[in-house]
Structures are given as C-alpha cells and as structure tokens.
Amino acid sequence: MNGTILRAEQLQAxxxxxxxxxxxxxxxxxxxxxxxxxxxxxxxxxESGCGKTTLLKALYGxxxxxxxxxxxRVFYRVNGQDVDIFSLRPNELKQLRWEYISYVPQGSMxxxxxxxxxxxxxxxxxxxxxxxxxxxxxxxxxxxxxxxxGLPPTVLExxxxxxxxxxxxxxTIALAALLKPRIMIADExxxxxxxxxxxxxxxxxxxxxxxLGNTIIxxxxxxxxxxxxxxxxxxxxxxxxVEEASVEEIFGNPLHPYTWYLINSLPRFGDKGMRESVPxxxxxxxxxxxxxxxxxxxxxxxxxxxxxxxxxxxxxxxxKVACWLMGEG
Amino acid sequence: MAFIRRYLxxxxxxxxxxxxxxxxxxxxxxxxxxxxxxxxxxAQIRSxxxxxxxxxxxxxxxxxxxxxxxxxxxxxxxxxxxxxxxRGDFGVSFFQFPTPVSVLVGRALPWTVGLLLTTTVMSxxxxxxxxxxxxxxxxxxxxxxxxxxxMVIRPLPYYIFAFTLLLLLGYVVRLFPIAGGAEIGRRPExxxxxxxxxxxxxxxxxxxxxxxxxTMWFQTxxxxxxxxxxxxxxxxxxxxxxxxxxxVSKYVIRNAMLPQVTALGLALGQIFxxxxxxEIVFSYPGLGTLLYNAVITGDYNLIMGITILSIVAITxxxxxxxxxxxxxxxxVRYR
Ligand SMILES: Nc1ncnc2c1ncn2[C@@H]1O[C@H](COP(=O)(O)OP(=O)(O)O)[C@@H](O)[C@H]1O
Ligand SMILES: [Mg+2]
Numbered sequence: 001m002n003g004t005i006l007r008a009e010q011l012q013a014x015x016x017x018x019x020x021x022x023x024x025x026x027x028x029x030x031x032x033x034x035x036x037x038x039x040x041x042x043x044x045x046x047e048s049g050c051g052k053t054t055l056l057k058a059l060y061g062x063x064x065x066x067x068x069x070x071x072x073r074v075f076y077r078v079n080g081q082d083v084d085i086f087s088l089r090p091n092e093l094k095q096l097r098w099e100y101i102s103y104v105p106q107g108s109m110x111x112x113x114x115x116x117x118x119x120x121x122x123x124x125x126x127x128x129x130x131x132x133x134x135x136x137x138x139x140x141x142x143x144x145x146x147x148x149x150g151l152p153p154t155v156l157e158x159x160x161x162x163x164x165x166x167x168x169x170x171x172t173i174a175l176a177a178l179l180k181p182r183i184m185i186a187d188e189x190x191x192x193x194x195x196x197x198x199x200x201x202x203x204x205x206x207x208x209x210x211x212l213g214n215t216i217i218x219x220x221x222x223x224x225x226x227x228x229x230x231x232x233x234x235x236x237x238x239x240x241x242v243e244e245a246s247v248e249e250i251f252g253n254p255l256h257p258y259t260w261y262l263i264n265s266l267p268r269f270g271d272k273g274m275r276e277s278v279p280x281x282x283x284x285x286x287x288x289x290x291x292x293x294x295x296x297x298x299x300x301x302x303x304x305x306x307x308x309x310x311x312x313x314x315x316x317x318x319x320k321v322a323c324w325l326m327g328e329g
Numbered sequence: 330m331a332f333i334r335r336y337l338x339x340x341x342x343x344x345x346x347x348x349x350x351x352x353x354x355x356x357x358x359x360x361x362x363x364x365x366x367x368x369x370x371x372a373q374i375r376s377x378x379x380x381x382x383x384x385x386x387x388x389x390x391x392x393x394x395x396x397x398x399x400x401x402x403x404x405x406x407x408x409x410x411x412x413x414x415x416r417g418d419f420g421v422s423f424f425q426f427p428t429p430v431s432v433l434v435g436r437a438l439p440w441t442v443g444l445l446l447t448t449t450v451m452s453x454x455x456x457x458x459x460x461x462x463x464x465x466x467x468x469x470x471x472x473x474x475x476x477x478x479x480m481v482i483r484p485l486p487y488y489i490f491a492f493t494l495l496l497l498l499g500y501v502v503r504l505f506p507i508a509g510g511a512e513i514g515r516r517p518e519x520x521x522x523x524x525x526x527x528x529x530x531x532x533x534x535x536x537x538x539x540x541x542x543x544t545m546w547f548q549t550x551x552x553x554x555x556x557x558x559x560x561x562x563x564x565x566x567x568x569x570x571x572x573x574x575x576x577v578s579k580y581v582i583r584n585a586m587l588p589q590v591t592a593l594g595l596a597l598g599q600i601f602x603x604x605x606x607x608e609i610v611f612s613y614p615g616l617g618t619l620l621y622n623a624v625i626t627g628d629y630n631l632i633m634g635i636t637i638l639s640i641v642a643i644t645x646x647x648x649x650x651x652x653x654x655x656x657x658x659x660x661v662r663y664r
Contacts (some may be wrong), residue, residue, distance in 0.1 A: 095570070098570050111565035115583055128571045129570060
C-alpha cells in the first residue's frame, strides 16, 4: 500500500458570521479524519451543502474569514517529512501551492481573468513560481504543456469568454497540473457539464493522474463520476466523513444507510423503476441534530442514535463506517 | 467589413440622431415657454429707465426678430437655424452686441477646457491609483485613514470648500492670487511669463477641483476594487500563489478600471458645460460664467450656442467611448 501524503486530524472549520450582533456559526467541517495516500484518486461525495468545498479549502490551507480553523491539524508529506500546514508562515504555504498542491475550485468557469488571454493566465502562474525564464520560454512551456494534455493549442490565444464551459474547465485542470504537483484538489469539476463533455474532463483528470502518478482529491456529489474515477471514497454528511472504503466496497457493500441512498439514487441502465432518493431534507449545520446527524432521516434509527455520535467501526478490513447499526456486530 | 457595417455605422447614425434631436429640443423648448424673449428684452430695457417711442419699439422688435431668428413660420425658423449652425454661425450675442456668440464662446473655451481637462484627468488618475490601492489593501491603517479623510471631504458643498481654500491660501496666507485667469493687463501670448501667470492664477481653482474630483474617483474606485477583489478569478490567482504585484495590477485594477474608463469619457464630455461655481468663486473667465451671464441677461443666442456645444461635446465623448471601449474589454467586441 502507498504511503500517506495528506493527513487530517480532528479537523474542524466553521464559518463564524456576525450579523448585526448575533453570532451564527456554521459547522461546515466538524471533526474530519483523513489519510489520503500517494498515487490515488480519493473521492469525496455527499449532498450539496454538507461541507465538501469547505473541507477542501481547509485541506488546502485557505482559511479566509468568515471561515475559521476551530481545531485539528492538516499534514502534508513533503520530502519525507510531515509538514503541519497551519503552522507555516504565509510565504512558506505560498511556496507549496501549485508546486506541491494545486486546486481546481468549484465553478471553474469563472476563475479565469476575463480581460486577459488564457496564455497570460498561464504566464502569471508560471512566472510566479518558475525563476529565470524569459517571456518566450514561458509561453513555450505553456504551449508544450497544453499540447501534451491534448488540448488544442489555440486555446492559449483565446479569452475565457470565447471558450465553452467544458473547455474552460479543462483549461483550469491543465493549469492545476502545470507544475506537476504531488496533490491536486478538484471541486465538482464535472458539475454543470453535459455528459459528453464530462467524459472529456474525466479523461483529462485520469490522464494527468496516471502520467504524474500523483494524488487527486476529487469532490463531486455525482456518484456515477465517483464510480468512474475514484480509487477510494469518503462519504460526507453534515460536516463529517461517515463512511470510507475502496470504490468496490462502497458500491458493492455500502454499510451506512446514507451511502445506500446515495448509490440507489443513481439511474441504472435498463431500470425504469423510481429511484429512491434520500428522504427528508439536509440537516442544518448551524444547529446539527444530536447524536448521529443522519438519525432524523434514517429508517433504522435506534434510541442511541439520537444521543451519541457513533465513532468509526471497521466491520470489513479497510472499510470504515460511523453508524450504530454496525457497532453491535 | 463587418466592423464598419455592424459596429461603426449604427453608432454614427445614433450619434447624428442624438445631436439632431438635441438641437431640435433646443429649438422647441424656448418656444414653448410662455416668456416671449422679445417682450422680455424690451421690458428689461424699459425697466432700466429708457424711454422708447412706438416707432423705435417696432424697429426694435424687427431687429430682435432677425437677431433671434424668429422671422417667418416655425418651419422657416427651424431650417434657418440648421443653415446657420452648419456655417458655424450661432448668431450674435444680445448683451454684448454685436459680438458673435462664436467669438464669445471661443474666448471662454480655452480657459474652461484648459482648467477642466487638466483637473479632470489629474483627479481621475490620482483618485483611481490611490483608490485602487486603498481598496486592495483596505484592511491597512493608511487605507482606512484615507477613506476617513475622503468621507469628511466628500459631503462638503463645493462652494464652501472652494471658499475655504480661497480664504486660506488667497487671503490669510497670500500664496495665490484670488481672482482672474491671468494678471490683469497682460496680453495673451505664447511666452513663459504669460503661461506662468496663467498657471499661477489657475492653481487654486485647479486644486479645489482636483481634490474634490479626486475624492469622488477615490471612493468609487475603492468600492469597485473591493468588489473585484472578492471575484473568483482574483481569489483563484491568490490560491495559485500568483505574485501580489501581478494580482493587483493585472487582475484587480485592470478589471476595476473598466467602469472608470466609461465614467471618465462622460466626465470629459461634461467639460464643455463649464464649471460655474468654480468660475464664480475664483472669478475665473470661462464657459460657466459666460452661461451664467447669458441666463441672467436672457441672452438667448448665447444660451443656445453653449447648450448646443455641450450636446455635441457629450455625444462625441460617448461616441469616442463606444469606439475605444472594446480596446479595454475583450468581452465587448466590435460587433
Ligand atoms: N462563505 C460562507 N459563509 C457562510 N456560510 C457558508 C459559506 N460558504 C459555505 N457556507 C455554508 O457552509 C456549509 C457547507 O458549504 P460547502 O462547503 O460549500 O458545501 P458543499 O461544497 O458540500 O456543497 C453550507 O451550509 C453553506 O451554506
Ligand atoms: Mg461545494
């Protein structure tokens, strides 16, 4: 098994909002433990609003107000050493960015500067990290990179608005791979794209991961995409990871009732029956339910579910689940 | 070429149409008001104590009609107006009879344009640079101090601000002259002493306009920059570790400039309406004073001349803006 490249311990990141004197705290990431390995695609899935984007921001060390680190730590494995990213000085963190870890944000359609050409954006990222290159050499690097990933070279001369949504997404993914980082974080890269375009984006991500042999943390609520790309999957619910296993285990043997619903809401080929989506509505992250946060929507609720948050059980090797149903054997 | 057919021609048509409608309005509006300029003029002369016998009055009415272009039917008058405009003839001023309006305007124009062009451009450049930096570094002490200063200056009525400057720097500390555009008695000529005198005299009005204008640009720019700063492409560049100098100039300021370029174009068009209060406070010769006097004395030809000039100036500024804007914003193509 590959070594751990990114580790989160009891990570808590809340949005602390001060609205006209009343404090509201959104507990978006509430005690997450993760061990992500080298050379794997780690998928994070869950309904929208469960804290996936916030978790990624925290893993990336991007804590801008109102988001605040409440507790826990995140370590990167850099040159054989564990680096606690929240203890780094801003410029040390800045150095890791793009060269060691890069980020494809949610809504990548609008992350490109609208008034400059794509090649200028590439140049800005390259110039900020690579020293002693002339303008022409920089453009040459960008061109080679784009070509190697199978994108048309003409995109470099285009402005963002001249490209389709799918092409912009691919340009952003390619940009994240520019400096061959060890870890890439991709937030909903296929959302809002039609199926054919989605396939191209997935292909690009997979291709990059295979050629760089690096780690991709892929967030998407689309279980179909997860099944396609991920090696391991973490299921997120109300700011916590509630189940984690290999993709085969998750789809073949889902243990958490929430996971079961997520998988069964997928349309299946030849199946015309109604899909069973998760009953009820997503929990509030300001006042999360007591005990297991899924209990108000769970068909198997027991008294203990209302009182205590279950810790992880590992009923099958490397298959962890936080559910009282598993706890009793 | 598609550019000429689809972009240039429609805008030129629009340009001509706006000027045409503007001039037509300038023609119609005085004719809708109940005051009859001729009766008004005669009454004014009478009120100054002059005795006019009926024959003189008749002759006078005839002269005035000719002067104001009020002979013949409405249509004749309208056609005559256009004919005169194409010759650059705005008629003669009544109260500085028989100086042509074009001469009066031509005399005042260099003063106004010289002062306002300089101050508009200067306050735009300064306000945008300082406002841009203050917006980007809005959490810094100095940025908040600047913001506070702007909040104090901005609500001051201009005339109070201008008078205070005049009192402080003209009377109390006699640093600058208190009135005029140049030393009295100096003949306009292209020589260093004359230019020096002009600069010297225009310093206070220019200072007052630059500070107040600059404050306005500062505040808008600061707000725009704060908004652009929150845009995802700026956040993204930050997450990507792009150098701060690049982010400030190429990502934030570059995008924030777009609305300010538009606003500058309009401000430049406004120049030709003069700066009435500045000119009055500092007794500065210019279009504002000229227009003011024209209104006070009911000098219709002069009012019409200046109004048409501003209409043409503003529409020209808008046209120029339309033609130049795509150079700044690639999303707006020449279509
Ligand atoms: N900037 C913000 N300020 C306050 N609350 C936020 C902010 N961003 C997200 N949230 C809240 O945090 C929770 C988690 O959001 P997010 O991490 O974006 O979820 P996901 O990516 O799974 O859809 C949601 O309840 C959302 O409303
Ligand atoms: Mg999200």
